[in-house]
Amino acid sequence: MTRPVNDTLLRALLRQPTDYTPVWLMRQAGRYLPEYRSTRERAGSFMELCQSPALATEVTLQPLARFPLDAAILFSDILTVPDAMGLGLSFVEGEGPRFATALRHEDQILALNEAPLEKLRYVFDAVSEIRHALKDSVPLIGFSGSPFTLACYMVEGGSSDDFRHIKTMLYSRPDLLHHILSVTAASVTRYLNTQIEHGAQAVMIFDTWGGILSTPAYHEFSLAYMRQIVAGLQREHDGERVPVILFTKGGGQWLSDLADTGCDALGLDWTVDLAQAHTLVGGRVALQGNLDPGVLFGSPQNVAAETRSILDAVGNCTGHVFNLGHGISQHTPHDNVRVLVDTVHSHSRALRAGNTAEAAKHADVANR
Amino acid sequence: MTRPVNDTLLRALLRQPTDYTPVWLMRQAGRYLPEYRSTRERAGSFMELCQSPALATEVTLQPLARFPLDAAILFSDILTVPDAMGLGLSFVEGEGPRFATALRHEDQILALNEAPLEKLRYVFDAVSEIRHALKDSVPLIGFSGSPFTLACYMVEGGSSDDFRHIKTMLYSRPDLLHHILSVTAASVTRYLNTQIEHGAQAVMIFDTWGGILSTPAYHEFSLAYMRQIVAGLQREHDGERVPVILFTKGGGQWLSDLADTGCDALGLDWTVDLAQAHTLVGGRVALQGNLDPGVLFGSPQNVAAETRSILDAVGNCTGHVFNLGHGISQHTPHDNVRVLVDTVHSHSRALRAGNTAEAAKHADVANR
Numbered sequence: 001m002t003r004p005v006n007d008t009l010l011r012a013l014l015r016q017p018t019d020y021t022p023v024w025l026m027r028q029a030g031r032y033l034p035e036y037r038s039t040r041e042r043a044g045s046f047m048e049l050c051q052s053p054a055l056a057t058e059v060t061l062q063p064l065a066r067f068p069l070d071a072a073i074l075f076s077d078i079l080t081v082p083d084a085m086g087l088g089l090s091f092v093e094g095e096g097p098r099f100a101t102a103l104r105h106e107d108q109i110l111a112l113n114e115a116p117l118e119k120l121r122y123v124f125d126a127v128s129e130i131r132h133a134l135k136d137s138v139p140l141i142g143f144s145g146s147p148f149t150l151a152c153y154m155v156e157g158g159s160s161d162d163f164r165h166i167k168t169m170l171y172s173r174p175d176l177l178h179h180i181l182s183v184t185a186a187s188v189t190r191y192l193n194t195q196i197e198h199g200a201q202a203v204m205i206f207d208t209w210g211g212i213l214s215t216p217a218y219h220e221f222s223l224a225y226m227r228q229i230v231a232g233l234q235r236e237h238d239g240e241r242v243p244v245i246l247f248t249k250g251g252g253q254w255l256s257d258l259a260d261t262g263c264d265a266l267g268l269d270w271t272v273d274l275a276q277a278h279t280l281v282g283g284r285v286a287l288q289g290n291l292d293p294g295v296l297f298g299s300p301q302n303v304a305a306e307t308r309s310i311l312d313a314v315g316n317c318t319g320h321v322f323n324l325g326h327g328i329s330q331h332t333p334h335d336n337v338r339v340l341v342d343t344v345h346s347h348s349r350a351l352r353a354g355n356t357a358e359a360a361k362h363a364d365v366a367n368r
Numbered sequence: 369m370t371r372p373v374n375d376t377l378l379r380a381l382l383r384q385p386t387d388y389t390p391v392w393l394m395r396q397a398g399r400y401l402p403e404y405r406s407t408r409e410r411a412g413s414f415m416e417l418c419q420s421p422a423l424a425t426e427v428t429l430q431p432l433a434r435f436p437l438d439a440a441i442l443f444s445d446i447l448t449v450p451d452a453m454g455l456g457l458s459f460v461e462g463e464g465p466r467f468a469t470a471l472r473h474e475d476q477i478l479a480l481n482e483a484p485l486e487k488l489r490y491v492f493d494a495v496s497e498i499r500h501a502l503k504d505s506v507p508l509i510g511f512s513g514s515p516f517t518l519a520c521y522m523v524e525g526g527s528s529d530d531f532r533h534i535k536t537m538l539y540s541r542p543d544l545l546h547h548i549l550s551v552t553a554a555s556v557t558r559y560l561n562t563q564i565e566h567g568a569q570a571v572m573i574f575d576t577w578g579g580i581l582s583t584p585a586y587h588e589f590s591l592a593y594m595r596q597i598v599a600g601l602q603r604e605h606d607g608e609r610v611p612v613i614l615f616t617k618g619g620g621q622w623l624s625d626l627a628d629t630g631c632d633a634l635g636l637d638w639t640v641d642l643a644q645a646h647t648l649v650g651g652r653v654a655l656q657g658n659l660d661p662g663v664l665f666g667s668p669q670n671v672a673a674e675t676r677s678i679l680d681a682v683g684n685c686t687g688h689v690f691n692l693g694h695g696i697s698q699h700t701p702h703d704n705v706r707v708l709v710d711t712v713h714s715h716s717r718a719l720r721a722g723n724t725a726e727a728a729k730h731a732d733v734a735n736r
Contacts, residue, residue: 164665164699171666171674214660214693215641216677253620253639271621273583292582297532298539306539309584325582331532 002238004136004201009071013202013243013265013286015319021311021348022070023341024141026267027327028063029075032334035062046091050076053125060130064138066334067341071138071202072130074195076123078145078206081187082154084115095159102157104165109176115187117194124198131199142200144192146207146248147184147229148222154180163212170221177221185225189232196237204245204267205229211250218254227261245288249326252277259284270294270325274313278320286319291340293324296332300339307343316351370606372504372569377439381570381611381633381654383687389679389716390438391709392509394635395695396431397443400702403430414459418444421493428498432506434702435709439506439570440498442563444491446513446574449555450522452483463526470525472533477544483555485562492566499567510568512560514575514616515552515597516590522548531580538589545589553593557600564605572613572635573597579618586622595629613656617694620645627652638662638693642681646688654687659708661692664700668707675711684719 004010008022030036039059043049050056060075079097083089088100103109117124130140145153153159155166155177169177192203210222226246235242246258247267258266259281268277268289277287295306307322314320322344328337372378376390398404407427411417418424428443447465451457456468471477485492498508513521521527523534523545537545560571578590594614603610614626615635626634627649636645636657645655663674675690682688690712696705 162697162699163662164697167660167662168665171660171663171670211639214638214658217660218639250618250639253641270582271579271586271618273621290582292535292539292585294531294535295539297536302539329530329532331530 002136002199002201003240004134004139006070006138009139009141009321010201010240010243012319012321013245013288014241015286017318019349019352020345021320021322023322023344024069024071024073025063025324025328025337025340026073028069028073029059030328031330032328032332032337033062033066035066046077047089050080051122053122053129056122056126057129057133060126060140061133067337068345069138069341071141072134073141073204074123074127074130074143074200076126076143078143078149078208079153080120080123081115081144081184081191082150084119085112085183085187087154097153098158099154102165103154103180104169106173106176109179112180112183114183115191117190120191120194123191124194127195127198127200139201140199141202141204141245142192142195143204143206144188146205146210146222147181147188147225148213149207149209150184150188151177151180152209152212154184163209170217174221181221181225185228189229192229193232193234196234196242200242201237201240202243202245203233204247207246207248207251210248215254218248218251219257222248223254223257223261226258226263230262243286247288255281265319265321267323268325272325274310278314278317282314282317282319286321287314288321288323290323290325293326293329293332296324296328296336296340298336300336303336303339304343307340308347311344311347311351316354322348370504370567370569371608372502372507374438374506377507377509377689378569378608378611380687380689381613381656382609383654385686387717388713388720389688389690391690391712392437392439392441393431393692393696393705393708394441396437396441397427398696399698400696400700400705401430401434403427403434414445415457418448419490421490421497424490424494425497425501428494428508429501435705436713437506437709439509440502441509441572442491442495442498442511442568444494444511446511446517446576447521448488448491449483449512449552449559450518452487453480453522453551453555455522465521466526467522470533471522471548472537474541474544477547480548480551482551483559485558488559488562491559492562495563495566495568507569508567509570509572509613510560510563511572511574512556512563514573514578514590515549515556515593516581517575517577518552518556519545519548520577520580522552531577538585542589549589549593553596557597560597561600561602564602564610568610569605569608570611570613571601572615575614575616575619578616583622586616586619587625590616591622591625591629594626594631598630611654615656623649633687633689635691636693640693642678646682646685650682650685650687654689655682656689656691658691658693661694661697661700664692664696664704664708666704668704671704671707672711675708676715679712679715679719684722690716 008018011018012022056075079089243264245265246263249269252272265286270290270292376386379386380390424443611632613633614631617637620640633654638658638660
């Protein structure tokens with residue numbers, strides 16, 4: 001029996017009734033927290049932080065000590081898998097990720113092998129250590145980048161404004177891109193299954209760049225490989241169902257196709273109308289999202305109002321996990337995070353009690 | 369009588385039958401053309417190029433000399449209006465636009481006045497000069513940025529990754545943002561009407577950044593002001609209807625709302641499924657788009673195939689203008705542009721003749 005004491009997240013992801021709406025935040029362990037910046041400094045480089053199970057555990061737990069969040073998410077990077085494939089990941093301050101090798105030539109691409117799991121041991125060790133530290137308080141979410149998103153970084157060699165190299169490959173040598181995606185999808189499947197074996201109680205696939213594709217290209221080069229991963233995942237561990245969340249940023253036009261992959265839940269970016277999404281796919285999957293992270297730059301009163309508005313969009317329906325529509329910004333004031341979390345809890349409880357006036361009052365109290 | 373000899377674009381924008389599908393390309397006069405780079409060098413700075421009616425005319429005509437495009441578009445920048453408001457526009461090589469003043473403080477914002485038209489005379493002179501040079505061969509499209517898009521640059525002071533300053537304003541002082549947007553919308557309306565008086569035969573509003581907003585924020589801060597502009601535009605000049613095109617990049621989820629603004633046509637980015645968009649709003653507006661500009665990095669064979677696929681999505685329906693889903697990249701090989709334009713013309717003619725086999729053959733010839 002490994003069910004956490006607070007299983008609200010897991011229940012919501014499986015569209016079971018909950019007492020309130022669970023909430024966690026993408027990138028909830030991160031630079032907006034001074035305690036994170038302090039650990040990060042001690043670690044040396046960002047990669048050293050990721051590669052130390054003890055320090056990864058420390059930063060994973062930091063936001064939970066500050067806010068009553070309903071889930072922890074493994075602290076790691078989406079690019080660990082291509083790094084383990086031998087591409088040589090590093091982070092240049094202020095510039096983002098860089099690979100020593102950009103994958104552009106046929107020879108290199110055909111020589112690409114699945115990521116050896118032993119090179120990712122630090123991730124699995126972190127999962128075990130975080131689970132131990134959490135003491136079954138809240139569930140732990142594991143994650144990976146989607147094959148297409150990983151391929152973007154692998155082919156571009158890092159971040160990109162125009163994705164010129166991967167688009168060139170996609171539109172001139174789609175066979176090479178499919179090869180990269182196949183090897184990567186197999187690696188991601190084993191990576192996530194091993195996270196599950198080590199204790200991840202839900203897993204999320206971040207398709208950060210699927211939204212740069214045309215509809216047919218999205219189906220062929222991103223969605224198909226996520227579907228393949230979902231089909232290959234171990235969906236039960238220790239007698240508990242392990243929910244799978246898919247998130248394509250900029251994928252609001254493809255929600256119905258995403259819902260048909262066999263996943264349990266969809267992450268929604270903040271451009272999506274949550275009520276419409278709920279009408280469209282709420283009968284098939286849970287929905288996670290979708291407050292604009294930019295709301296957290298505004299006034300606390302407005303944070304509470306915008307948070308209530310997201311909750312009101314689904315009302316009393318099951319299957320909603322509150323989150324931002326994208327990772328929290330490093331410039332976010334913590335007080336607004338507290339207002340957000342408290343408002344989600346109090347307003348969703350009041351909605352379930354059928355008392356929206358009470359909900360509004362609670363939320364106002366959160367603005368003190 | 370100022371109807372151009374080739375009025376295919378105007379007819380398509382008004383959903384009238386045409387012999388073939390007209391095509392033009394966003395940013396068709398630009399850095400991918402060596403002749404543009406040469407004029408740009410002679411001009412000195414980018415702003416000097418924009419501000420010289422003679423040089424703006426020269427570069428506007430360059431792509432038409434190379435490719436049988438069905439429209440010219442005024443060479444200018446979307447930020448001329450805030451520059452004329454006194455914000456001091458400049459372009460730093462490799463960094464994009466910069467304003468000397470970023471609009472963030474209440475005093476500055478409340479002191480903002482409509483752009484004086486005399487400061488934009490160079491644009492209107494360019495419109496007149498281009499019309500004269502075109503000799504009524506193809507129509508000239510005028511344009512402006514949308515109020516929200518202009519406000520993004522005005523508040524951020526230039527380009528932005530996270531739009532932190534405008535989101536902060538939107539979520540803490542929406543009254544200030546509304547003030548900027550009101551003044552800007554009034555300026556843009558007069559700016560476009562004056563372009564029309566000087567000879568612009570269609571006008572397009574580029575809402576480059578509306579797609580960074582949540583659905584309710586998009587309605588309140590971007591769409592509402594575009595609707596206001598559309599209502600204020602002179603829709604007929606010299607006895608000819610002047611079509612209005614709205615384009616929100618990343619606005620694929622809001623097409624029905626965009627179609628209800630009273631505009632004649634919608635620009636579509638490449639993520640939109642054109643066939644679905646046609647089903648949804650094709651009875652109300654013409655559609656312009658939507659090939660992924662990244663397709664032009666691929667093989668000529670594939671350029672032809674992807675171009676045909678876009679044309680096949682609307683088949684023989686009226687009201688389609690072929691374009692890219694975003695501006696053409698500076699890294700685009702010209703030969704692929706020729707393949708694109710030739711394929712649009714030959715395949716759409718064959719589709720109208722009900723001969724798709726012939727269409728495919730013509731397209732293959734274009735790949736020689």
